[in-house]
Amino acid sequence: MSAPTLILHHYAFSPYAEKVRLALGIKGLDWGSVDVAMMPPRPLLDPLAGGYRRIPVLQVGADIYCDTHAILPALERLAPEPSLYPGLEAPLAEGLTYGLERDLWLAVIGVTVHFAGDLPEAFLRDRKDDYLYVDISQGAMEPDFARNAQRVAAWTAWLAQALSDGRPFLGGERPGVMDLAHYHLLWLMRGGDRAAAVDALLGLGPIHGWIGRVAALGHGRPQETTAEAALAAARAAEPAPVEAVAVPDLIAASPGDAVTVTPDDFARVPVAGRLVAVEAGRIVIRRDDPQAGALHLHFPRAGFTVARR
Ligand SMILES: N[C@@H](CCC(=O)N[C@@H](CS)C(=O)NCC(=O)O)C(=O)O
Known part of the structure; x- marks a missing residue:
């Protein structure tokens, strides 16, 4: 059975995951549900998220979205209607x-x-x-x-x-x-x-x-998926192309540079990769993982620090 296109790595008790599950409910989407442990080790998620340890993580093939402030805008781009942003952009x-x-x-x-x-x-x-x-x-x-x-x-x-x-x-x-x-x-x-x-x-x-x-918005249509199937889906996919954008000066790095991206509040684990793009609202880095292959990891700008390695 092939893994569904959208895969959420989460656990039932996670409130931030509930925020995303309800967004999937608003949009009425099909999605693959990978149940992860409430605390590390998470050996099958690490190859995808590169050590980013917070939950939830959304996977779309070889594109990995870390943090709900990256996940919800991604869902909006992938399935624009009905919008998650009625009345406020x-x-x-x-x-x-x-x-x-x-x-x-x-x-x-x-x-x-x-x-x-x-x-x-x-x-x-x-x-x-x-x-x-x-x-x-x-x-x-x-x-x-x-x-x-x-x-x-x-x-x-x-x-x-x-x-x-x-x-x-x-x-x-x-x-x-x-x-x-x-x-x-x-x-x-x-x-x-x-x-x-x-x-x-x-x-x-x-x-x-x-x-x-x-x-009552519900969770859309989840389908249980294994972490192994999610990893295989990443390996089989290529990251979606990202339009090149100017990197703000204060990041002090250019596309292709080796960087780390680190949350600046909780679970401050640096994720290492090569800078792909930074735009107003998001940071994208590339990781080449021995198990998962080439990946793009997407983070929001707010709450994350980019540093050259
Ligand atoms: N700003 C993050 C916060 C995510 C977060 O703190 N999630 C909690 C679970 S609700 C978490 O990761 N807890 C530690 C863990 O599960 O490892 C987001 O919006 O996704």
Whole structure:
């Protein structure tokens, strides 16, 4: 059986993956679903993502999209209708949701662990040492609970105000990235059996209709795919050509130069390759991998640093 064209490497419990799954739902797409472990080692993903360790990763043949801010614009290019950006153009929506997620991620985790209790020891250690660089055990986060809850509540109050005129979605009649980025943070906090407690804390009753509408977008049509099939699909494909664009001076590298691309917030693992292009919103590097062959890795500009090797 040949692997489907779009392959998402993800795990069920990942909120950022849920953001992408819902985008696939908005577009009603077929996609291959590769279930990955909740923490490394991920020996069959590493050849594709070159050590980038965050989830989700979208694969389209030999093109690998790292970070939801690269994945959603890619989905929009590949399947333009229905748009993920109704009422707010992609650059504005990506910029605003990037800021929102950065500002709230640790506070959202703080509210989540307040109600969820402790996660397994090995998971906490992995998140502290290699992902967040913060101890997210309940004991370590509890002293900051009131601050985190206030930070999140200030934002959910904005969300409720924005929806108070009865619009079905934040951008109007149709769902889009703004809905997904707000929703996936709530999805983490309200998961498990936490919904009633979180709703009471944050006063979410008035937005239950919107929560239900976003949840009902679904995930499109996933088809379980193996990591081996995904690797074979990459090997069998060539990366899509990228139009040459001028690289901004401050990158201090030219197409063809050996570079690293590194997240500047969490899981700061450098990914090595040769620079293909940098444009307003994305960075593309080429990797030649012994197992996966020639690949293009796509990252958003925001939140990533390019350096010459
Ligand atoms: N800015 C990234 C954030 C992705 C992220 O932090 N994902 C979490 C899972 S929801 C993660 O990678 N956790 C560590 C891991 O799974 O290895 C994006 O938009 O994709």
